Amino acid sequence: MKLFGLIDCNNFYVSCERAFQPRLEGKPTLVLSNNDGCVIARSNEVKELGVKMGAPFFKIKQFCTQEGIEVFSSNYALYADMSSRVMTIIRQFEPFVEVYSIDEAFISFESEHPEALEEYFIRLRDIVLQSTGIPISIGVSTSKTLAKVTNHVAKKERESGVCILTQEGAIESILERFPVGDIWGVGRRFSERLQALGVKTALDLKNSVRLREQFGVVMARTIEELKGVPCQALEKAAPKKSIVCSRSFGERVSVLSALEEAVCLYASQACEKLRAQDSVASCIHVFLEASAFTADKQYSGGVTYPLPQATSDTRVIISAAKSIIKRLYHSGVPYKKAGVMLMEIGKNSVTQGDLFLENTSEATSELMQTIDGINARWGRSTLYFGAQGGPSGREWKMKSDSKSRNFTSAWDDLPEAS
DNA sequence: TCTGGGGTCCTAGGACCC
DNA sequence: TCTGGGGTCCTAGGACCC
Numbered sequence A: 001m002k003l004f005g006l007i008d009c010n011n012f013y014v015s016c017e018r019a020f021q022p023r024l025e026g027k028p029t030l031v032l033s034n035n036d037g038c039v040i041a042r043s044n045e046v047k048e049l050g051v052k053m054g055a056p057f058f059k060i061k062q063f064c065t066q067e068g069i070e071v072f073s074s075n076y077a078l079y080a081d082m083s084s085r086v087m088t089i090i091r092q093f094e095p096f097v098e099v100y101s102i103d104e105a106f107i108s109f110e111s112e113h114p115e116a117l118e119e120y121f122i123r124l125r126d127i128v129l130q131s132t133g134i135p136i137s138i139g140v141s142t143s144k145t146l147a148k149v150t151n152h153v154a155k156k157e158r159e160s161g162v163c164i165l166t167q168e169g170a171i172e173s174i175l176e177r178f179p180v181g182d183i184w185g186v187g188r189r190f191s192e193r194l195q196a197l198g199v200k201t202a203l204d205l206k207n208s209v210r211l212r213e214q215f216g217v218v219m220a221r222t223i224e225e226l227k228g229v230p231c232q233a234l235e236k237a238a239p240k241k242s243i244v245c246s247r248s249f250g251e252r253v254s255v256l257s258a259l260e261e262a263v264c265l266y267a268s269q270a271c272e273k274l275r276a277q278d279s280v281a282s283c284i285h286v287f288l289e290a291s292a293f294t295a296d297k298q299y300s301g302g303v304t305y306p307l308p309q310a311t312s313d314t315r316v317i318i319s320a321a322k323s324i325i326k327r328l329y330h331s332g333v334p335y336k337k338a339g340v341m342l343m344e345i346g347k348n349s350v351t352q353g354d355l356f357l358e359n360t361s362e363a364t365s366e367l368m369q370t371i372d373g374i375n376a377r378w379g380r381s382t383l384y385f386g387a388q389g390g391p392s393g394r395e396w397k398m399k400s401d402s403k404s405r406n407f408t409s410a411w412d413d414l415p416e417a418s
Numbered sequence B, C: 001t002c003t004g005g006g007g008t009c010c011t012a013g014g015a016c017c018c
Helices: A012-021 A045-050 A057-067 A076-093 A116-132 A144-157 A168-175 A186-194 A204-209 A214-228 A256-276 A312-329 A361-378
Strands: A002-009 A029-032 A039-042 A070-072 A097-101 A102-111 A136-141 A161-163 A244-255 A279-290 A301-311 A335-347
Touching: A002 A076, A002 A214, A002 A312, A012 A029, A012 A039, A029 A045, A039 A045, A057 A144, A076 A097, A076 A116, A116 A136, A116 A161, A116 A204, A136 A144, A144 A161, A144 A168, A168 A204, A168 A335, A186 A214, A204 A214, A214 A279, A244 A256, A256 A279, A256 A312, A256 A335, A279 A312, A301 A312, A301 A335, A312 A335
Parallel strands: A029 A070, A136 A161
Antiparallel strands: A002 A102, A002 A136, A029 A039, A097 A102, A244 A335, A279 A301, A279 A335
16 A cells, blocks of 8 residues: 655754754753744743744743743754755665655655554664654655644654554544644635634544635645545655745845845855756846835835846846846835845756857856855855855844854864763 | 744636637 | 637735745
């Protein structure tokens, strides 16, 4: 029988911090979003203290001090590296893996005796924990949606961290007490509407009919998946169709030159991502957001700009971004956020050339490859474009007051044993 | 003072084509 | 009295995910 599994890292960002700072073990620990804005990861101790996901940090700061909660700014260099270590081990156990997010992966396989697999997955769990320090939970069932449900059960109720359910009866007894809003694909809006119709649990949803007209095809698929009819296969990693780089500023920014620096930095980072997936973009969108405290919304907005030729050349994109930002900018407005989006992305190899432009793509790609290579070898921002401003002295840079070291990705930050 | 960042898919309606 | 049928593409908005 065809089965799906979901492997999920427990409290992932907190677990990454703990892996290199054992003193955090057993202590309430949380990780903040970019700009130290809100809570995006909580240890179990923090959850027990009642701190909610997404809680604005400024509102709970005092509470954190009172309760002795350990607070960290997000450290994506660390989390991304730990994630790839975990995924590498998973691939050694299972050939078919879909990396679904930084801390989750689906697997898919055939098995006639699923219950006998428990020991196998417990061993996977043990090896991941031993090799990386990251605890994981594993849920297995007959569709992706049910794998999500069993993963939930594994995390909350199973000492082993593994839950395998394939029998209809056993699945139903779980669905019966599973809130409809916790189902994968049922968000807050749908949850409210479903409950108003008396659909309160996953079992209610599984047994409901005629929801298709009101809730669309996505919900229809979810219902089928709850019945154990898989409607979603494992997906291969596909190149991104759009790439966004944007940040809120640590402080409000009103100076054009600073906005230009920020936008050029985001443009350059977006180009790096673009080249990493061997693509080119034909369109760029740049946006500015004014602080909510300036009454006028008119100063927030963006402009989309077609590029003369599909490209991944940072110089071309930066120059387009600069000309857009000049159009968007209003003197004296306090801006809180800016961003760059690359769109109409296609494969580098099948680009349409321009009859009237000089073909410089070969020289461009060599230059860009060289820059990317140097930065990969010697660290991000070893080489950068002048328009971005230097790595130091960016008065607009985001708030990140409590970041841990880059334990696994910077030579100077390697942990020391004493 | 003060609430992140990065994505995908679906649908409805309008413009336009033959 | 009274104006077809079928299709594509684009956009905006809504919903969801982590």
